[in-house]
Amino acid sequence: MQRRDFLRGAGTTLAAASTGMLAGCVRPLERPGAIMASPPLRMGSGMPELAPIRAQVDRITGVYVCTRPFRAAGPRIETERLGDKTLVHNYGHGGSGWSLSWGSSALALELARATGARRLGVIGCGALGLTSALLAQRAGLPVRIYARQLPPDVYSMRASGLWTPDSRICEASHADALATRWEAMTRTSFAMYQSLLGLPGRPVEWIDGYALSDTPPGQSLPEPTDEPEYGELYDRVRDLTPHSVMLPPGSHPFPQPYVRHYTTLMFNITAYARMLMADFLAAGGSIEVREFHRPGDLLSxxxxxxxxxxxxxxxxxxxxxxxxxxxxxxxxLIPQPEVTYGLNMHHLGVVPRSDGLLVQVTGDTGNFNNPDTTPDRAASEAAVRQLAGLMAQVRRG
Ligand SMILES: Cc1cc2nc3c(=O)[nH]c(=O)nc-3n(C[C@H](O)[C@H](O)[C@H](O)COP(=O)(O)OP(=O)(O)OC[C@H]3O[C@@H](n4cnc5c(N)ncnc54)[C@H](O)[C@@H]3O)c2cc1C
Structure with a gap:
């Protein structure tokens, strides 16, 4: 996830109060001067108690790269004929694939059922394939998944794991055309995620986070210069998530002068994908590992x-x-169950996932139209050092 996605992720929330204070967030503040009457997590000292993150490069357990499948017009969800087959496309969700998955797959399934299908094949076993397959099973259809890779080897497993339904979802010029459909997908997904809370392994949970900035609210920092202007749609669903709030100076332990508290949904992707796979198999689903090289291969x-x-x-x-x-x-980084908060600051984001504390460089350039999935470990190590620098300045006790 890039910086912008964190802004979204912090997002949803940050989106809500919309965080002009956050690096690169171009939205105006909804309530620029909003200050909490009483900050969350107050301890005797008056500070939120935040477990320190052990930000050390020798605690990095892996560096992961994937490519967001971005389409200027937004996801492709439509029917195409291929010989005697009906193909329902459900791809191209940019930086929002997990967030929109249930809603997008519900639309795809509607198209599939309109064919009168009595059984269904799903090509792909990432966020969109799994949710398409599960929804089809719930509608009573036997389903077989065909995929070249399965979790944990699919790109979906390398996502950040935040509720970011309008992250790199389309170009700004296409936002109006996509808006109604996007809102329907977002609301369907959000409702589904509420039914996945409180489960063993915490596949989905709500977290708190802090967006830290040296820049006053309303002053945005530059976006990566080599990416298009993206559609911003979150205003349409602001009612779904709590609004973020500025914390008054002195009420938080961070060195930055401007700190916004947010609350958002997080996906513990390892547990979540395992649960989706297990549910699919338990409902009688089958999987065939198979690669297709051209559309004609699907005819068999x-x-x-x-x-x-x-x-x-x-x-x-x-x-x-x-x-x-x-x-x-x-x-x-090696998991720290005691760390339950996310962070979002200039060029850096942290997601407190149960399968590892996720650290991400944000706001960097050179990513658009870049299919290179070679990890750049030095960049991740620099991010961890930046985080270590922050942790050294966080006031405690
Ligand atoms: C760094 C990063 C952070 C992200 N963070 C978030 C986030 O916080 N929240 C969020 O909602 N989204 C996030 N995303 C976006 C999200 O990861 C994607 O939108 C999503 O994973 C797309 O899922 P998918 O199922 O379409 O594709 P994939 O996960 O790539 O799955 C595709 C499936 O199709 C199969 N397949 C492909 N081609 C063939 C073929 N020729 N033959 C057979 N099988 C084939 C693959 O093997 C795989 O099983 C992030 C993305 C990145 C890169």
Whole structure:
């Protein structure tokens, strides 16, 4: 996730009060001067008690890169005929694939069911393939997934894991055309996520976070210069998530003068994907590991209706050049269950996932239309050192 995504992720929330204070967030503040009457997490000392993050490069357990499947017009959810098959496309969700998955897959399934299908093939086993398959099962259809890779090897497993439904979802010029559909997808997904709270392994949970800035609210820092202007749609669903609030000086332990507290949904992706896989198999689903090289390869499948959830893979498989790779890199530190808060600051984001504290460089350039998935460990180590610098300045006790 890039800096901008953190802004969204912090987002949803930050979005809400919309965080002009945050680096790169271009939205105006909804309530520029909003100050909490009583800050959250007050301890005897008057400071939120935040467990220190052990930000050491020798605690990095992995550096992961993947490409967001971005389309200027937004996700492709439509039907196409292929020989005697009906193919329902469900790909191109940019930086919002997990967030929109249930809603997008519900739309795709509606199209699939309109064919009168009695059984379904799903191509792909990432966020979109799994949710398409599960929804189809719940509608009573036997489903087989065909995919080149399965979790944990799919790109979806490398996402940040935040509720970011309008992160790099379309270009600004397409936002109006996408808005109604996007809102429907977002609301459907959000409702589904509320039904996945409180489960063993905490696949989905709400977290608190802090957006830290040296820049006053309303003054945005520059976005990466080599990316287009993206559609910003979150205003349409502001009612879904708590609004973020500025913390008064002295009420927080951070060195930065401007600190905003936010609350957002987080996906513990390892536990969540395992749960989706287990649910699919328990409901009688089957999986065939298989790679398709051209659309014609799909003609040999027994199912007459197929949902195509191949993500960035759709570019090569269907020759769809409208899918643009936007590279993103994250690093994970050894988990610290006591760290339950997220952070979001200039060029850095932290997500307190249970499968590893995720550290991400944000706001960097060179990612748009970049299919290179080679990890840049030095960049992640620099981010961890930046985090260590912050931790050394956080007031305690
Ligand atoms: C750094 C980063 C951070 C992100 N953070 C977030 C976030 O916080 N929240 C959020 O909502 N989204 C986030 N995203 C976006 C999200 O990860 C994607 O939108 C999502 O993973 C797309 O899922 P998918 O199922 O379409 O694709 P994938 O996960 O890529 O799955 C595609 C499936 O299709 C199969 N496939 C592809 N081609 C073929 C073929 N030719 N033959 C057979 N099988 C094939 C693959 O093997 C795989 O099983 C992030 C992305 C990045 C890069």
């Amino acid at each position: 499948l027994p199912e007459r209706t197929l949902i195509n959830a191949t993500g960035y893979g759709a570019r090569a498989l269907f020759g769809d050049d409208s899918v643009i790779p936007i590279r993103g890199q994250t690093a994970r």
